[in-house]
Amino acid sequence: MSAYVYESNGQNGMPSKQRAANGGHSQRNSVDDYMMPEEEWEREAVLDPAWERQQKKTFTAWCNSHLRKVGTSIENIEEDFQNGLKLMLLLEVISNEQLPKPDRGRMRFHKIANVNKALDFITSKGVKLMVGAEEIVDGNLKMTLGMIWTIILRFAIQDISVEEMSAKEGLLLWCQRKTSPYKNVNVQNFHTSFKDGLAFCALIHRHRPDLLDYSKLTKDDPLSNLNLAFDIAEKHLDIPKMLDAEDMVETIRPDEKSVMTYVSAYYHAFAGVFQAEQAASRICKVLTINQENEQMMEEYERLASDLLEWIKQKRPWLENRATDNTLDGTQAKLGEFRDYCRSQKPPKLSQKAKLETDFNTLQTRLRLSNRPAFTPNEGKLLADIVDAWKGLELAEKGFEDWLLKELRRLERLDHLVKKFQHKCDIHEEWSNGKIDLLKSSDFKQCSLNDLRALSRKHLAFESDLAAHQDRVEQIAAIAQELNVLGYEKIQAINQRCQKLCNEWDELGDLTQKRRSTLTDAEKIVERIDSLFLEYAKKAAPYSNWLDGAREDLIDMFFIHTLDEICGLIEAHNQFKATLGDADAEYKTIMRLVDDAQQTSKDNNLDLPPNPYTNIQSEEIKSKWNEVQALVPQRDQDLQTEYAKQQQNERFRLQFAQKANVVGPWIERQHELLQQLTVQVVGTLEQHQKKLETMETSAAQYRPHIDELEKYNQQIQECMIFENRHTPYTMEVIRVAWEQLHTQLTRQIAEIKNQIYTLEKKGISEEQMNEFRAAFAHFDKSRSRRLDPKEFRSCLIACGYNIREDRQGDADFQRIMANVDPTHTGFVTFESFLDFMTRECSEEDSVDQLTLAFKTLSADKPYITAEVLKRELPPDQAHWCIQRMKPYTGADGVPGSYDYKTFSSALYGESDL
Secondary structure (H helix, E strand, O other), X not given: OOOOOOOOOOOOOOOOOOEOOOOOEOOOOOEOOXXXXXXXXXXXXXXXXXXXXXXXXXXXXXXXXXXXXXXXXXXXXXXXXXXXXXXXXXXXXXXXXXXXXXXXXXXXXXXXXXXXXHHHHHHHOOEOOOOOHHHHHOOOHHHHHHHHHHHXXXXXXXXXXXXXXXXXXXXXXXXXXXXXXXXXXXXXXXXXXXXXXXXXXXXXXXXXXXXXXXXXXXXXXXXXXXXXXXXXXXXXOOOOXXXXXXXXXXXXXXXXXXXXXXXXXXXXXXXXXXXXXXXXXXXXXXXXXXXXXXXXXXXXXXXXXXXXXXXXXXXXXXXXXXXXXXXXXXXXXXXXXXXXXXXXXXXXXXXXXXXXXXXXXXXXXXXXXXXXXXXXXXXXXXXXXXXXXXXHHHHHOOHHHHHHHHHHHHHHHHXXXXXXXXXXXXXXXXXXXXXXXXXXXXXXXXXXXXXXXXXXHHHHHHHHHHHOHHHHHHHHHHHHHHHHHOOOOHHHHHHHHHHHHHHHHHHHHHXXXXXXXXXXXXXXXXXXXXXXXXXXXXXXXXXXXXXXXXXXXXXXXXXOOHHHHHHHHHHHHHHHHOHHHHHHHHHHHHHHHHXXXXXXXXXXXXXXXXXXXXXXXXXXXXXXXXXXXXXXXXXXXXXXHHHHHHHHHHHHHHHHHHHHXXXXXHHHHHHHHHHHHHOOOOOHHHHHHHHHHHHHHXXXXXXXXXXHHXXXXXXXXXXXXXXXXXXXXXXXXXXHHHHHHHHHHHHHHXXXXXXXXXXXXXXXXXXXXXXXXXXXXXXXXXXXXXXXXXXXXXXXXXXXOOOOOHHHHHHHHHHHHHHOOOOXXXXXXXXXXXXXXXXXXXXXXXXXHHHHHHHHOXXXXXEEHHHHXXXXXXXXXXXXXXXXXXXXXXXXXXXXXXXXXXXXXXXXXXXX
16 A cells, blocks of 8 residues: 655755655655645655654644644644544544544554545545555554645645645745735745744734734844744634744754645635735725726816806907907907917817817726716706807807908098098188178179179189089098998087088078179179189189199008009009199199280289189199199109008918918828828827827927918008918918817827727727727718618627517617617717627626625625725725715614615616
C-alpha cells in the first residue's frame, strides 16, 4: 500500500520527489491538480527536527480548533488518531458531512477499518492519497503529518482563490495586497517573510485596527511582535496559537506548511470582511456615478439659467428698433451691436454648444448606467434653450441692416434740413418787403412817365416771381420728404414751410391785383425807354440764372459710389461748357448799360434810375464774378469727393479679396465635416483626432475672421452700404463660421460619447463600425435617420430574425416603441446605436446593488448609519444617509435605513 513520506535535504528544507526503495514510483499528491511538487511527502527522506516540531504543534492546534466544536481534542497527534475515531470525527466537523458508522472494537483490524473509512472519504473528495491505514495505526509521525497536511490543503486552503490563481499563490497574493501599505512588510513567501511578526500584525491591523497600534511596532523586536499577533488572534479572532514565537525566531527558515496553515486561518477569519469590502466597492462605484450625474445635472441647470437670463436681457434690446434720431446716438448703438457680435455672443454660443454636449453626455451616461433620463426643470429643456436661441437670432436678424439704414436716413435728414434752411433763407431774403411793395398805392401820385415805369417794373417783377416758383416748389418738396422720413423737429419745418407758402400765395394774389390796376393805367403811360426795358428783361432772368448757378455750385452733394461722383463731375463739366454763352449774355447786358449811359451822355442828360428793374449792373457783375470764382472751388470739392470714393472702392476691394478667400475656406471646411460625418474611416479615436485637428485648424484660422471684421468696420465707418465685388457679407460669413464651430463641437462630443459607450458597454470597435456601416448603408439621404422600412432592413442586415408575418410585425413594433418613444416616425443614429449597444452588452442592475447592501448589512433587510460610515468613504456615506428612507419593518432597530427602496430609486424603479 502506498503512503506519504516527508523529507528535508538538510539545507533549505524543500521537499523533493524520489523513487521508492522497491524501485516503484511515488505517486504525486494532488488536490484538484493545484499542489506543487514541493508539497509532496516521500518515505525515505529525513525530516528536519525543527520543522517536525513546528508541524506537529501547528497541525495539533489546527485539529483541536475544529474538534473543540464537538467537545473533544487531541494531545499527541501520532497516537490519538491511531484508532481512527477522532480522525473520522475531525472529517465530519470540517466537511459538515456524515461518515459511515465507525467500528467500536479495540482490535487492530477495527482501527485499520476506521482509518480506511476516513481515507476513503478523503479520496472521495478528489484527493490521491499516498498513505496507508496501517502507517497511521502504527503511529508513523511522518505519514500522520502528511495525512493532516493533505486534509488542511483540501478543506482549509483549496477554496482560497484570488484572480484564478492556485491556492498557495492566491493566499500569497492576498497577503501581499493586504500588507502592501504597511512599512517594513514585504511578503514574498510563507517562511522568512513572517519571521519578524510584522506581517501577522499588519493583517490584523488591516482588518481590525482597533486591536493594535501598528505605528508602535518595530522590526527589531520580532518575538514581541509574534506574541502580540498570536495573543490577539487567539483572544479576539478565535484563531488558536498554532505557531511558537521562539521557534519562528530561532529557526533560520520556518516551516512553510505550518505558516500556510496558520495564515489560512487568518484568511478565513477575515473572509467576511473581504466580502464587505467588495460590497462597499460596488456601492461606492454606483454612488460615484450618481454623484457625478447629479453634479452634471446641477451644472446644466446653472448654465441653462445663465444662458436663458442673458437671452432674456438681450432680446428686448435687439427687438427695440428705435433710436434717438441722432447720428451720434445711432453710431453708438451700432458700436454696441458690434461689441455684442464680437465679444458677447461668441462666449454664449460656446456655452450653448457646451450645454447641448453636456446634456447629451449626461443622457448617455444615464442610459449606460440604467438610470432614468434627466428631465430639466420647466423652461430649461434643451428644446427651450434652442427655441430661446432661435428667438434671439430672429431678433438679431436684420438688426445691423436696420441700423445702417437708420444711419443713411439720419444722414439724409441732416442734408435735407440744411438744404431746406438754405433755400428758405434765400427765398425769404428775396421776398422781404415784396408784399408791402405790392400793397403800395404809389402809382396814384405818379406822373405818366412814372406810371409807365411802375407798369414795366411790375412786368419784370412777375418774371422774377415766376422764376422763384421752382424754388418754392423745391422747398415744399423737401418739407414733404422730411415728413416722410420722420424728422424729429418736423413741426418747426412745417411751420416755416406753411408760412412761406402762405406768403407766396399772398404774393401771387397781390401781383395779379396790382397788374390789373396798372393795366387800367397803361393807356396813359407810354412805354419806357426800350433800352431800359430790354435791360430789365434780360437782367432779371440772367440774375436768376446766376442765383441758380451759384446755388448749384455751393450745393452739398450726398453720394456713395464712384459712379455717382463721376456723374456729378460730368454734369459740372457740362455746366462749364455753358459758361461761354453765359459770358456772351453778360456782355450783351453790360453793353445795354453802356449804351444807356452813352446815350445820356450824348444828350447831356443825367442817367435816371432804371424804372423797370431794381437789378443793378454792379449786382450782375458781382454775381458773375462770384460764379466764375466758385467754378474752380467746385472742381476742387468734386475731386476731393472723387478721391474719397476711390478710397471707398479700395476698401470694398480689400474686403472682397479677403471675403472671397475666407468664404470658400469655410465652405470647404463644411464639406469636409460633412464627409467625416457621413463616413467614419479608421478607429473612433482616429476620427476624433481628425475632428480635433479640424477644430484646431479653425481656431488657428480665427485671425482671418478678425481681420475681415476690421475691414468690415472700415467699410461701415465710411458709410459704404454695398459691394459689387463679392457675394459675401460679414453677416453671412459670421453665420457660416458659427455653424462650423457648433457642428465641430457637436461631432467631437458625439464621438466621445461613442467611445464612452464602447468602454462602458464592452462593445468592440469592430462591432461599433459594423453598426455604423449598416446604418450608413440604409441612410440613402445622409440625414442620419431611417424610416421604419429602412430601419427594419437594417436590423435584418445586423442579424435580427424578423419574420414577414404578424408575429414579426408585432416584434418590430415593440422595437420601434423602444427606439422611437415619441413616435416621430424616424430612428436617429443615436437611438439605433443605443439599442444595438444595449443588445450586445451586460449591465449592472438593481439586484446587484441590493445584494451589495445586503452583504454589508450581514444579510439584514436594513442597514445602519454606523455600517455605512465604516464601509464607505465619508462623503458617499453621508450622501446615502441623506437620501435613504428609514426602515419601517418590525425587525428594524432605531436609526436603521431601507436600502432596497434606495437601490430601486437609483435605477428609476421607485420614487425616493
